[in-house]
Amino acid sequence: MTEREVRRRPGGRSARVRQAVLDATVEVLLARGLADFRIAAVAALAGVHETSIYRRWGSREGLLGDALLRSADHELQVPDTGRLRDDLVTYAVRLATYLATPVGRALDQVLVLGDDRPAMVEARARFWAERAAGSTAMVTRAVARGELPDTVDPRLAVEMLVGPVHFRLLLTRDPVDAALATRLVDALLHGIVPP
Known part of the structure; x- marks a missing residue:
């Protein structure tokens, strides 16, 4: 299966990455609170680049709202x-x-x-x-x-x-x-x- 086919498959890698980021968002929020919430911590916990989070959610508020x-x-x-x-x-x-x-x-x-x-x-x-x-x-x-x-x-x-x-x-x-x-x-x- 090619990478393009994996990307298009519902529930594929993109869905897993989204799930990992949203789970990490809640975990970081609970551990650090709103004042110390950082996208860098979410990215590290989810195993993705910060730029991927900003590209998809735009801001920390957009990410928090979605999660x-x-x-x-x-x-x-x-x-x-x-x-x-x-x-x-x-x-x-x-x-x-x-x-x-x-x-x-x-x-x-x-x-x-x-x-x-x-x-x-x-x-x-x-x-x-x-x-x-x-x-x-x-x-x-x-x-x-x-x-x-x-x-x-x-x-x-x-x-x-x-x-x-x-x-x-x-x-x-x-x-x-x-x-x-x-x-x-x-x-x-x-x-x-x-x-």
């Missing part, structure tokens, strides 16, 4: 139970569990503590857009099933759920368990004022 989005996509599967309330509770619990891990905490650090240079702004916007595209499916499906009116803004609904989860874990350091996730979902779906 953390892949991690979040893997760990935060969007549930489809057939019932909105169950989907939202499951999703909130999964999110809280993920954000309590070292990788989840690193994700919050990158998203919150990252600066406002164009590359970071772009990486952050891409991350949230891709996460929202998946998580809003819970609300969109509920509208299609008739559980919610079609006037509901799916992204706002999801933000109203995940906002308190991020707030508790990132700012107050309070745990989020299934009971709290259920209370948050019920407040979202029914409001906090009794009928």
Whole structure:
């Protein structure tokens, strides 16, 4: 098989190199933190040249965004139970569990503590857009099933759920368990004022 055939094969060398770089990115971030994160360390750990990383990801922010989005996509599967309330509770619990891990905490650090240079702004916007595209499916499906009116803004609904989860874990350091996730979902779906 020629090198060109290997390059074109899905799951070939290019996919393995990408995987190695993204794994190394998370490992370096966890070991060194955001302030001391260096592409040179990622390149050395992954066994590639720095120029290869810059050529593919453009910047450290682009690399961090891609690595953390892949991690979040893997760990935060969007549930489809057939019932909105169950989907939202499951999703909130999964999110809280993920954000309590070292990788989840690193994700919050990158998203919150990252600066406002164009590359970071772009990486952050891409991350949230891709996460929202998946998580809003819970609300969109509920509208299609008739559980919610079609006037509901799916992204706002999801933000109203995940906002308190991020707030508790990132700012107050309070745990989020299934009971709290259920209370948050019920407040979202029914409001906090009794009928």
